[in-house]
Amino acid sequence: MTTYSKWIDIQVNDGTFGAYLAVPHHKTGPGIVLIQEIFGINDHIREVADQYAADGYVVLAPDLFWRAEPRVSLKYEGDDMKHAVELMQKTDLSLAVSDIGATVQALRGLIKPADPIAAIGYCLGGRLAYKVAAAGLVDKAVAYYGGGINTELDLADQIKVPMQFHFGEADSHIPASAVEAIEQRFEGHANAEFHVYPDAEHGFNCPHRGAFQRHAAALAHGHTLMFLENDAV
Numbered sequence: 001m002t003t004y005s006k007w008i009d010i011q012v013n014d015g016t017f018g019a020y021l022a023v024p025h026h027k028t029g030p031g032i033v034l035i036q037e038i039f040g041i042n043d044h045i046r047e048v049a050d051q052y053a054a055d056g057y058v059v060l061a062p063d064l065f066w067r068a069e070p071r072v073s074l075k076y077e078g079d080d081m082k083h084a085v086e087l088m089q090k091t092d093l094s095l096a097v098s099d100i101g102a103t104v105q106a107l108r109g110l111i112k113p114a115d116p117i118a119a120i121g122y123c124l125g126g127r128l129a130y131k132v133a134a135a136g137l138v139d140k141a142v143a144y145y146g147g148g149i150n151t152e153l154d155l156a157d158q159i160k161v162p163m164q165f166h167f168g169e170a171d172s173h174i175p176a177s178a179v180e181a182i183e184q185r186f187e188g189h190a191n192a193e194f195h196v197y198p199d200a201e202h203g204f205n206c207p208h209r210g211a212f213q214r215h216a217a218a219l220a221h222g223h224t225l226m227f228l229e230n231d232a233v
Helices: 043-054 078-090 093-108 124-134 153-158 176-185 214-229
Strands: 004-012 015-023 031-035 058-062 117-122 140-144 163-168 192-197
Touching (some): 004 043, 004 093, 015 093, 031 043, 031 124, 058 093, 093 117, 117 124, 153 176, 163 214, 176 192, 192 214
Parallel strands (some): 031 117
Antiparallel strands (some): 015 058
């Protein structure tokens, strides 16, 4: 289990935002910047942060909606779903990438200098993990069901770090054609890895959603840990 989890503040040019920090029992380890879905740093994202901390990583999850609604925490249906979409539409992704860069710098101050930092993102966070990998801000990146990546395939050649993708075969938000386009664009990239899970819907990793699929979530978590620990990937 983690020794502790808490919120910390990160300062940027236009203000200060919060980030959820989860630290492993032995208080040190490689770093993970955990990138939220459109629902903010909600119960699920905090649980994922705690899970990776229990695995031995120092995890920092930045609140990327802070300019509109700091520390918003939403559920997955009804008015919360509508509000989440509105917040996403208000968010400048270039500013979000900049905030993630500031989070990486804050995290570097919390881990040993030689330890790597990976980005792991879900949904909107998956797309942002792809973008920060292209920007060279992290040492590895993992994208879970990142919507919109197929519209930014021009960034693929900028990605020099290992990149792992997870998609649900039955994702109603990301069609198979989009996944195929991403895979084709990464042909020849020796350090790109794809996992597609049969019968898995969008959000399959989240037990708070009706789309949760335990088998796919467990496999994906295992693949992610192997990817993070494999220096040869």
